[in-house]
Amino acid sequence: MSGIELGTLPARCDLALLATLCEAEPATIGHFHDLGFLHRRIRTVAGTRRTAGVAVTVRCEGNDGSILHHALGQLRPGDFLVVDRAGDEAVACLGGASALAAQLRGAAGVVVDGCVTDIDELRQIGLPVWACGLSARTTRSGGAAGSFCRPVQCGGVQVSAGDLVLADENGILIMSPHEARGLAERAIEMQRAEQSTLGRLRAGESYPAILGTALRGEEVQA
Known part of the structure; x- marks a missing residue:
């Protein structure tokens, strides 16, 4: 792609819904849902709390980081910056100053399908x-390429501005706005039910006996 494509910011998300999402663990949703999980190569590099937000998408190409600077000036509280690096694995597009800019705008988090830098500052x-790795090479201001709030690819998942993002140290899940509440509420129910399972394990019951998952023909030991 060449040139600049500018879309419009998505609608803000209800803060109560974002709070509900933060109660759900992505790994719990992964017990019953398979779509929208970013590739495991994208990992936490800074900040460890679970967070959720509205996707604000950026395609930032090669050495030209101007489109990301534009996005940083547009972020609102609760937005989650999702950066497609268009396959670049050598040049960092986000560092200490840009992370601080995002934080001061109220961003819920940032995911980069590529490299970041300034790890101590982050x-x-x-x-x-979240990112794929670190690099000492960084983008410059070119202003000639990229997109803002247009569909992007991040971690093998197509992400559109306005999708909802739920992320923690285990991974990142992208959800459409209409499915997010249902997924989160089901996960929260499972997490509450798991407390009973944990109690039974501590009381001495076996895991397959509790779950009813014995192999065929196997006698379940209590």
Whole structure:
């Protein structure tokens, strides 16, 4: 792609829904749902809390980081910056100053399908950041390519502005707005039910006996 494509910011998300999402663990949703999980190569590099937000998408190409700077000036509280690096695995597009800019705008987090830099600063700032790795090479201001709030690819998943993002140290899940509440509420119910399972394990029951998952022909031991 060449040139700049500018879309419009998505609608804000109800803060109560974002709070509900933060009660759900992505790994719990992964027990019953398979779509929208970013590839495991994208990992937490800074900030460890679970967070949820509205996807604001950026395609940032090669050495030209101007479109990301534009996005940082548009972020609102509760937005989650999702950055498609168009296959670049060598040049970092986000560092300490840009992470601070996102944090001060109220961003819920940032995910980069590529590299970031200034790891010590990122950790000190505390904004949740996910990326594929670190690099000392960085983008420059070109202003000639990229997209903002247009569909992107991140971690093997197509992400549109306005999708909802739920992320923690185990991984990142992208959900459409209409499915997010149902997924979160089902996960929260499972997490509450799991407390009973944990209690039974501590009381001495076996895991397959509790779950009813013995192999065929196997006698279940209590």
